[in-house]
Amino acid sequence: MTSDQSTISVRGHVAGPAGTTRLFAAGSGDYGSHQAAFGPLPAMGRAPLIDELSRSGLDGRGGAGFTAWQKVASVPADGRRPVVVANGAEGEPLSKKDAALLHNAPHLVIDGLLIAGQSLDAKELHLYAGAEQLAPVIRAFKERGEARIRLHEAPDTFISGEATAVVSAISGGLPIPRDRTKRLTDSGLNGRPTLVHNVETLAHLALISRFGSAWFRSVGTGSAPGTRLITLSGNTAGARVYEIPTGLCLTEILVSTGVDPQAVRAALVGGYHGTWLTAEQLDAPFSREGLAPVGARTGAGIIMTLGSGSCGLAATADILGYLAGQSARQCGPCTNGLPNMASQFARLAYGDASGRLPQEISRLAALVTGRGSCAHPDGTARLALSALMAFASDVEAHLRGRCEALQ
Ligand SMILES: Cc1cc2nc3c(=O)[nH]c(=O)nc-3n(C[C@H](O)[C@H](O)[C@H](O)COP(=O)(O)O)c2cc1C
Ligand code: SF4
Structure with missing residues (x-):
């Protein structure tokens, strides 16, 4: 994905229940605004973090939607110090949300990585993203004097963000997927237990660690709590990123972002590895449970609409x-x-x-x-x-x- 910073603006947030501007609540990417909005970095032990994540219902935002607490809990507490990786590769051409997050709220991603790393007593912390997305992270590091996280440039390919490709790239190998029979949380980077999370997942983790699971659940639905970032493109002019309450229906998302559902023939939901839905199926909620009956998944939060004159x-x-x-x-x-x-x-x-x-x-x-x-x-x-x-x-x-x- 090539992304010019000027196209990665976070446009108006979707109309919905109050409090849906969470990840971008600081209003700017600088450290002063971040601290004023979110307060100091919290410290959390491994068990309390897993507990809070479990109660929050947070799932991964990198595509597979794996439950966050289960993944953190699957890092063995066997004395081997693990590695934590923030994955901001965003190789999917229809996705711009990780770029928007890294440009507009880099400190929240850094917080999430530091909190997860400290909870698990990690030996190493890594952040992997495209060159343009690393620039705001480097600025953020300078602002806060951060030197513990190692940065790695992700190439602009579709598969470079697959978790085993990420670990391969970080270890100096090719950014291509490796043996998926081995679990990274058992044996990843240099044989160490390795937790790879999407940058958005880590940003939510940073907020849940501060404000708790009840706060996270105060938006969204029971089975799809919290907010999530989506990238909407197609009928609209270019890709736009929104933070929405999870579980809104697709038609609600379209209407509240100014897209006329009548002008939509179909929508590709979940990205290039996703599913086409017909206009009649667009009343499905945009969540794992809501999309399952129509055979679709949220993926990395992607919706691309197809206008009536398009094949x-x-x-x-x-x-x-x-x-x-x-x-x-x-x-x-x-x-x-x-x-x-x-x-x-x-x-x-x-x-x-x-x-x-x-x-x-x-x-x-x-x-x-x-x-x-x-x-x-x-x-x-x-x-x-x-x-x-x-x-x-x-x-x-x-x-x-x-x-x-x-x-
Ligand atoms: C072909 C392919 C490409 C992927 N690209 C990305 C990506 O760019 N960013 C990402 O976070 N996850 C990507 N994933 C998912 C990762 O393998 C992994 O599940 C994810 O980073 C875990 O983070 P999460 O649990 O926070 O979602 C990709 C998966 C596949 C199969
Ligand atoms: S690892 Fe195999 S299945 Fe995956 S992209 Fe490469 S060639 Fe395809």
């Missing part, structure tokens, strides 16, 4: 082409399966359609799923299959040589 098959073909080119070419499903699937999809989208293409795409999707060393083939296959479902009538039209969206 969902063409949009999907373009994304699949990009994803097929982003594999590390270590595993067969990525090296052979994804380019094949992307080219079959491009034929369907761009006019060289034959009756068997949808079946062939489905066959290839099934073939690559679960076969890689990381979840890249699975996510890419999920996107292709969801497009065939959400745009079923477009598929029919394309097979007859027409495109309904572009009529």
Whole structure:
């Protein structure tokens, strides 16, 4: 992702229950504003932190949505001092929220990393992000005289932020996924237990450590507490980042950010590894539980809308082409399966359609799923299959040589 700082502004926050401006409450990225808004850095032992995180219901904001307290608790307390990593790679082209966070509230991310590190008696702390996102962090380090955290530049690739790729890059290796059979919390960087959290997860952790789980839960829903950052793009002019109460319905999010749901044909939810939802499915709440019945996930908080004059098959073909080119070419499903699937999809989208293409795409999707060393083939296959479902009538039209969206 290339991101010019001027495009990473945090626009107006979504209208919703009071108190939804949390991560950006300091109003600016400087240390004085940060301290005035949030007070001093709290100290928390391992057990109280795990307890508070458990009560808060915080889940990871890097994509997989894994429960935060369980991940922290899975770092063994066996005398080996662990490593904690803040992951701000944000390789997903549709996501800008981590960049917005690092530019507008770097001290909150630093706090989260320091609190987690101190709770676990970590030996090393690392922050990994693209070069443009490291700049505000370096400024923040100077302001507070921070010297304990090591910084690493993440390359601008889709897979560079996958947790094992992060650990590989930090250890001086290639930024590509490694063996996923080993749990990083058992054996990660240089064999040490390694906790990798997304930068947004750590920023919430910093607030929960200060203000408690009840405060965190005072916004959002029972099963989806707190706030989360989302990146909205598509019908709107460019990508915009918002902090929203978790669990708002997709239509509520659209309306409150000035997007007319009537002008939305479909939405890609969860990013390039996500799921297309039809206009009829947009009343689903944007949370793990709310999206599960429609087969979608929040991913890294991404919503991309598709306007009425746009072809969902063409949009999907373009994304699949990009994803097929982003594999590390270590595993067969990525090296052979994804380019094949992307080219079959491009034929369907761009006019060289034959009756068997949808079946062939489905066959290839099934073939690559679960076969890689990381979840890249699975996510890419999920996107292709969801497009065939959400745009079923477009598929029919394309097979007859027409495109309904572009009529
Ligand atoms: C292909 C791929 C790319 C990923 N890219 C990122 C990323 O850029 N940033 C991120 O935080 N997590 C990314 N993840 C998820 C990480 O593997 C990991 O789950 C996450 O950093 C853990 O943080 P969390 O528990 O706070 O969500 C990616 C996963 C996959 C499969
Ligand atoms: S599945 Fe693909 S992206 Fe993941 S490690 Fe294998 S080749 Fe790389």
